[in-house]
Amino acid sequence: MEADTTVKKKIWAFGTKEVVYAAIGAALYAVLTWAFNVWQIPGAGNVGIRPAIVIPMFFGIAFGPIVGFITGFVGNILADMLSGYGFWIWWDLGNGLIGLIPGMFSALIYRYNETKSILLGEASVVLGSAVGMAVASLSELWVSGADMKTVIFANFIPAFLTNIVWGLVLLPILMIAYAAILKRSGR
Numbered sequence: 001m002e003a004d005t006t007v008k009k010k011i012w013a014f015g016t017k018e019v020v021y022a023a024i025g026a027a028l029y030a031v032l033t034w035a036f037n038v039w040q041i042p043g044a045g046n047v048g049i050r051p052a053i054v055i056p057m058f059f060g061i062a063f064g065p066i067v068g069f070i071t072g073f074v075g076n077i078l079a080d081m082l083s084g085y086g087f088w089i090w091w092d093l094g095n096g097l098i099g100l101i102p103g104m105f106s107a108l109i110y111r112y113n114e115t116k117s118i119l120l121g122e123a124s125v126v127l128g129s130a131v132g133m134a135v136a137s138l139s140e141l142w143v144s145g146a147d148m149k150t151v152i153f154a155n156f157i158p159a160f161l162t163n164i165v166w167g168l169v170l171l172p173i174l175m176i177a178y179a180a181i182l183k184r185s186g187r
Contacts, residue, residue, distance in 0.1 A: 011064045011107045018063060022070035025059035025099075028052070029075030034082040052079075053163045054170040056099030057128060061121055061171075062112075062178055065103025072099035072132075090143060094136030098163065101128035113179035118172045125167030133159040 032052035039049040056075065060068020073096030080088060102124035109117040137156035140146040146155070 009107050009110075011103060012066065013064060014066045018067050021059060021063040022067045022074070025055055025063075025067060025071030026074040026078060029055040029071055030078030030082060033075065033079035037079065037083045049162055051166045051170060053095075053098065053129075053166050054174060056095060057102045057121075057125055057167050057171055058174045058178075060099040060101070060103030060128075061106045061109060061124065061175065063103075064106055065100045068099025068101075068103035069096040070099070072096040088136075088143075090139030091136040094132040094134075097132035097135060098128045101131060111179065112175040112182070118175055121171050121175055122168055125171055126164055129160050129163040129167060133163065 029052055032055065033050050036050045036052060056068050056072030059071040073092050076092045076095035077087065080086060080092070102121065105120050105124040108120050111117055133156050137151050137159065140151050140155055141148070
């Protein structure tokens with residue numbers, strides 16, 4: 001049975017199921033980010049090549065903006081702690097936004113394997129990454145005293161580009177797989 005496109009989704013719901021999804025998402029994001037943190041982009045300020053960035057994006061689309069935000073925010077805190085980077089609230093907030101914004105798009109997505117839904121997911125990857133990494137990168141102006149050139153070229157561009165590459169490639173795969181899981185479970 002396919003989802004009824006006339007029924008409005010409650011994307012801001014946050015109950016027991018969403019707490020569980022957020023915890024699973026944050027744990028997955030933390031462990032996979034930590035595992036890939038060994039691959040840093042040369043010349044970038046602690047920006048890694050991290051395919052795990054798709055996790056908060058997907059969890060936002062599948063389970064709503066609150067789950068997406070918690071997945072990115074808490075997952076990034078845990079990953080940084082595991083990697084020995086310490087606590088960087090603005091980068092954690094930026095990663096939370098990377099999950100929150102796709103979650104806001106989830107109100108428009110009913111069938112995860114349809115072209116329209118995948119294109120909306122792709123648009124959310126670009127917008128979420130742009131907003132999230134802009135917040136994080138711009139914080140370096142006052143947190144570390146970086147100049148705008150450093151913020152743009154050592155922080156924003158490397159982080160934004162790696163995020164959208166992984167998001168644009170991996171999100172459709174996860175959405176199609178999730179659609180198959182929902183279909184098998186009768187939802």
